[in-house]
Amino acid sequence: MDRRLVLIGPPGTGKGTQAQMLSEEWKIPHISTGSLLREAVESGSELGGVVEQYMRSGELVPDNIMLDVVKERLSHNDVSGGFILDGFPRTIEQAEGLDRTGIDIDRVVYIYVDEDEIIRRLLSRYECPKCGYIKGAENNKEDVCPKCGVKLVRRADDDIDIIKKRLKVYREQTEPLLDHYKDRGIVLEVDGNGTVEEVFRRIEKGLIDEDKHQE
Ligand SMILES: [Zn+2]
Numbered sequence: 001m002d003r004r005l006v007l008i009g010p011p012g013t014g015k016g017t018q019a020q021m022l023s024e025e026w027k028i029p030h031i032s033t034g035s036l037l038r039e040a041v042e043s044g045s046e047l048g049g050v051v052e053q054y055m056r057s058g059e060l061v062p063d064n065i066m067l068d069v070v071k072e073r074l075s076h077n078d079v080s081g082g083f084i085l086d087g088f089p090r091t092i093e094q095a096e097g098l099d100r101t102g103i104d105i106d107r108v109v110y111i112y113v114d115e116d117e118i119i120r121r122l123l124s125r126y127e128c129p130k131c132g133y134i135k136g137a138e139n140n141k142e143d144v145c146p147k148c149g150v151k152l153v154r155r156a157d158d159d160i161d162i163i164k165k166r167l168k169v170y171r172e173q174t175e176p177l178l179d180h181y182k183d184r185g186i187v188l189e190v191d192g193n194g195t196v197e198e199v200f201r202r203i204e205k206g207l208i209d210e211d212k213h214q215e
Pocket residue numbers: 128129130131132133145146147148149150
C-alpha cells in the first residue's frame with residue numbers, strides 16, 4: 001500500500017534519524033525541508049533560483065514557494081510507492097496549501113517527548129565545528145569528531161533560552177497542525193522516550209497495526 005507519511009516532532013526528538021531509518025526499511029524517499037531546498041538550488045531551475053535568493057538573504061522561504069518546491073519533488077517517479085515528509089508541513093497554512101495540491105497524506109506520525117527531556121537532550125548535544133557532525137546524548141564518550149578528529153563543541157543555538165523559545169514557537173505552530181490531521185483520524189502518536197531503536201519499533205508497530213485495523 002502507499003505510504004505517504006508526514007513526520008512531526010519537536011526539536012531533539014530524533015525525528016530526522018527516525019525518518020531516515022523508515023526510509024531505508026521501506027525503500028521510500030526521506031524528503032526533509034533542508035534537502036528539498038538544497039536540491040532545488042542545485043537543480044539550477046527557475047524555482048531553485050528564487051529559493052536561493054531567499055536563502056542568501058537569510059529570509060524564510062515563503063509558504064507558496066515552499067509548496068511549489070514540495071509539489072515539484074513529489075512529481076518525481078521515486079515517490080510512487082510513498083514518501084516521508086520531514087519538516088513540512090510545519091504550519092497549518094502549509095498543511096492547507098498541501099491539501100489544495102491534491103496530494104493526499106496517509107498518516108501523520110507525531111513523536112512526542114516531555115519538554116524537560118528535550119531540553120536535557122539538546123543541552124547534551126555537541127557538534128563538530130568543521131563538518132557539522134552532531135553527537136547525540138547517546139554517544140556520551142565521544143569528545144572528538146569521528147570523521148575529522150576535531151574537538152566537539154556545544155551548538156550555539158542549543159542555549160537554554162533559545163531552546164525554550166524554539167519549543168514555544170513549535171507548540172504554537174504544531175498544535176493547530178496536529179488538530180488539522182486529527183480531524184481526519186490519521187495521526188499516530190508515538191512516545192519518543194527511549195533509545196532510537198525503541199522509538200523506531202514503536203513507529204513501525206503503530207503503522208502496521210493501523211494498517212491491519214483498516215483492512
Ligand atoms: Zn567533523
